[in-house]
Amino acid sequence: MGKYDNDFIMTIDDDDETIVVPEEEKETFSDDEQTKKKTNNKKKGQQQDQDFDNRFTFALDGGGEMGPAKPWDFTAARDMLKNKNLERTSIDDIISKKRKQVKEMKKKEQMKQDDNQQDDDNDEENLVDDNDDDLAADGFGAGVEEEEEEGQTMDDDEEEEGSSATDTEDEDQDDANMNNSDEEEEQENEEDRKRKEAYFAPEEENVPKEHQSFSSMNLSRPILKGLANLGFVKPTDIQARTIPVALLGKDICGGAVTGSGKTAAFIVPILERLLYRPRQQASTRVLILCPTRELAAQVHSVAVKLAGYTDITFSLCVGGLSVKQQEADLKLKPDVVVATPGRLIDHIRNSMGFGLDTCEILVMDEADRMLEDGFADELGEIIKSCPKSRQTMLFSATMTDNVDQLVRMSLKNPVRLFVDKSNQAASRLIQEFVRIRANRESDRSAILLALCRKTFKKKVIIFFRSKAAAHQMKILFGLVGLNAGELHGNLTQEQRLESLERFRDLEIDYLLATDLAARGLDIKGIDTVINYNMPTQFAQYLHRVGRTARAGRNGRSVTLVGEQDRKMLKMAIKSANSNQVKNRVVAADTIQKYKAKVESLSTQIQEVLQEEKEERALRQAEMEIRKSENLLAHGKEIYARPARTWFQTEAEKKKSQEENTPLEYRSTKKEEVKNEKEKIKRGKYDGMSRQKRRRRQAMEEDEDYIKDAKNQKSAAKKAKKAAKPRRL
Numbered sequence: 001m002g003k004y005d006n007d008f009i010m011t012i013d014d015d016d017e018t019i020v021v022p023e024e025e026k027e028t029f030s031d032d033e034q035t036k037k038k039t040n041n042k043k044k045g046q047q048q049d050q051d052f053d054n055r056f057t058f059a060l061d062g063g064g065e066m067g068p069a070k071p072w073d074f075t076a077a078r079d080m081l082k083n084k085n086l087e088r089t090s091i092d093d094i095i096s097k098k099r100k101q102v103k104e105m106k107k108k109e110q111m112k113q114d115d116n117q118q119d120d121d122n123d124e125e126n127l128v129d130d131n132d133d134d135l136a137a138d139g140f141g142a143g144v145e146e147e148e149e150e151g152q153t154m155d156d157d158e159e160e161e162g163s164s165a166t167d168t169e170d171e172d173q174d175d176a177n178m179n180n181s182d183e184e185e186e187q188e189n190e191e192d193r194k195r196k197e198a199y200f201a202p203e204e205e206n207v208p209k210e211h212q213s214f215s216s217m218n219l220s221r222p223i224l225k226g227l228a229n230l231g232f233v234k235p236t237d238i239q240a241r242t243i244p245v246a247l248l249g250k251d252i253c254g255g256a257v258t259g260s261g262k263t264a265a266f267i268v269p270i271l272e273r274l275l276y277r278p279r280q281q282a283s284t285r286v287l288i289l290c291p292t293r294e295l296a297a298q299v300h301s302v303a304v305k306l307a308g309y310t311d312i313t314f315s316l317c318v319g320g321l322s323v324k325q326q327e328a329d330l331k332l333k334p335d336v337v338v339a340t341p342g343r344l345i346d347h348i349r350n351s352m353g354f355g356l357d358t359c360e361i362l363v364m365d366e367a368d369r370m371l372e373d374g375f376a377d378e379l380g381e382i383i384k385s386c387p388k389s390r391q392t393m394l395f396s397a398t399m400t401d402n403v404d405q406l407v408r409m410s411l412k413n414p415v416r417l418f419v420d421k422s423n424q425a426a427s428r429l430i431q432e433f434v435r436i437r438a439n440r441e442s443d444r445s446a447i448l449l450a451l452c453r454k455t456f457k458k459k460v461i462i463f464f465r466s467k468a469a470a471h472q473m474k475i476l477f478g479l480v481g482l483n484a485g486e487l488h489g490n491l492t493q494e495q496r497l498e499s500l501e502r503f504r505d506l507e508i509d510y511l512l513a514t515d516l517a518a519r520g521l522d523i524k525g526i527d528t529v530i531n532y533n534m535p536t537q538f539a540q541y542l543h544r545v546g547r548t549a550r551a552g553r554n555g556r557s558v559t560l561v562g563e564q565d566r567k568m569l570k571m572a573i574k575s576a577n578s579n580q581v582k583n584r585v586v587a588a589d590t591i592q593k594y595k596a597k598v599e600s601l602s603t604q605i606q607e608v609l610q611e612e613k614e615e616r617a618l619r620q621a622e623m624e625i626r627k628s629e630n631l632l633a634h635g636k637e638i639y640a641r642p643a644r645t646w647f648q649t650e651a652e653k654k655k656s657q658e659e660n661t662p663l664e665y666r667s668t669k670k671e672e673v674k675n676e677k678e679k680i681k682r683g684k685y686d687g688m689s690r691q692k693r694r695r696r697q698a699m700e701e702d703e704d705y706i707k708d709a710k711n712q713k714s715a716a717k718k719a720k721k722a723a724k725p726r727r728l
Contacts, residue, residue, distance in 0.1 A: 080321035095478035222309035251414035255399030259550025282333035283358040293318040295520040300338040320493030341378040367394035398539035429549035446595035459527040484510035534565040
């Protein structure tokens with residue numbers, strides 16, 4: 001064994017746990033135990049082969065000399081959290097308190113009843129039957145049936161004959177509308193081809209070479225070491241096409257399916273170019289923009305780990321974190337700044353010594369979201385601050401090549417790198433749809449509860465349209481006994497980071513989120529994505545279901561589809577493979593059972609919401625008290641600080657919002673305001689007391705009398721003057 005000690009033998013199992021066994025104890029293992037270990041290892045290997053596509057080129061499990069590494073963490077973001085010593089009562093504490101109260105009440109009621117009644121009926125954890133017979137099919141759950149045709153919507157045997165006729169008429173009308181829209185798109189494509197050919201670089205120059213490893217790309221050794229540390233073996237298609245072009249300094253407009261490694265595709269060439277930067281004077285050379293705070297923190301974490309063997313410095317600038325600490329980091333002129341648009345503009349205008357005059361590379365992750373009207377003004381302000389000679393790279397899973405949207409980014413002959421279709425889901429994703437009738441919209445919560453209680457029990461993300469719906473479902477899950485967390489804009493930044501980390505570390509089974517978590521977040525091992533509502537945009541649907549089936553793994557999405565979501569459903573079926581679209585049917589008696597359960601818990605949900613509202617009011621009062629104490633103690637210092645400015649006034653904000661709203665909505669809004677003004681016309685004496693009104697009327701009568709007297713007097717004078725003889 002060479003230089004190693006002969007007294008020890010090292011064995012490594014599949015979980016990367018190192019076990020050191022002395023030579024004396026080696027013979028104590030029996031043959032049965034060794035055979036059991038071998039069979040277990042074979043089963044683990046078979047299961048990994050089923051879940052993971054071996055043809056895929058990288059795995060973020062990590063490895064290398066530094067051991068298994070997590071692809072991202074929030075250590076940098078946690079270090080910049082605002083220091084608040086206020087004691088907070090979490091929603092989980094309120095829910096557990098309410099469950100204890102309900103249990104105690106039921107125990108007291110049980111004591112009054114007969115002793116023959118079973119105790120299990122009163123236990124909240126056993127209120128729901130865990131028999132999976134009514135939901136069992138194909139190993140994944142309830143009554144799953146494949147769609148026979150792409151355009152066929154989901155049929156239910158329980159539907160009445162009259163309603164089926166109307167449904168077919170609606171489907172025919174939808175098909176006609178879809179055909180008309182396809183013809184219009186073909187005409188528009190013919191008109192836009194010439195513009196795109198003139199705007200984008202010729203695609204013949206961008207024929208990629210097949211790279212079997214990152215070493216064939218002439219990358220530096222520190223970067224290759226960082227890639228190996230994160231488990232990257234062979235570049236993906238988007239990485240193989242992007243890295244050589246980005247190293248040449250060309251502008252890029254790239255798109256690939258979710259989970260294909262777009263983050264490493266733009267970080268690796270950036271790090272390679274920064275290794276040869278001039279070091280005489282520190283300056284910020286790279287800016288990476290992300291639409292959400294969590295995505296920015298994730299990109300920052302991945303970039304820091306890839307640059308672990310270099311001297312490149314990074315800074316994270318997002319909302320919800322300490323502004324003072326970010327200002328201190330920016331004064332040191334880091335090489336790369338990862339930011340969200342709002343906080344970046346705040347630092348550009350109000351942080352001394354920070355600017356983007358030396359920015360050489362601008363990267364926009366999830367660029368299609370950044371190019372929407374919501375970020376239009378902020379994006380224009382950032383582009384003004386960047387030099388025109390920069391390199392610009394845009395990436396997204398649903399990236400558009402619309403020239404009108406890309407022109408304002410001032411791209412210079414950009415290279416178009418679209419590896420996959422922009423409206424296509426992952427190839428290993430199974431999409432399931434649960435139909436909800438027009439008169440059954442109230443069954444959504446019962447269906448969701450049945451699916452989570454019986455079929456999908458861990459590693460599940462559930463998306464909602466509103467923050468209130470996600471929060472109420474969090475309370476319902478807590479009262480039923482399901483371990484869930486929430487992620488939406490009403491939470492503090494500390495709570496948002498905590499929810500993501502707990503879900504990543506498998507401390508909670510369900511993550512109830514809004515579209516805040518739909519873009520870019522890479523959480524390993526998500527088995528299922530459930531859409532409580534179908535999103536209004538198909539691109540948003542692709543981003544939601546893209547949280548699973550990432551990096552060549554299997555995944556499943558379940559969407560509750562209403563009657564108003566027919567168009568989105570047809571687009572989803574059209575973009576997927578026919579054998580991967582299925583119809584899930586939940587039994588009617590199961591829905592009724594869970595609906596009764598939800599209705600019985602409605603009063604408890606309202607009580608929890610009321611208690612949480614009171615806790616929030618108390619916390620707000622404590623914050624106001626602390627604020628007033630700080631003003632009294634440090635008033636001079638606080639008022640001496642310069643006021644923070646913004647690039648828009650309130651009037652300009654309102655004007656831009658009105659310009660971004662559709663014309664139809666704008667006209668109706670103006671008409672409504674005009675009608676309201678016409679309706680509300682104040683009377684002459686409205687709002688006056690009775691005494692004041694009489695006095696005002698008396699004064700007006702006196703004024704009228706005086707005016708009449710004056711008019712009569714002036715008329716008499718005029719008549720007397722006219723009666724006098726004229727002079728000759």
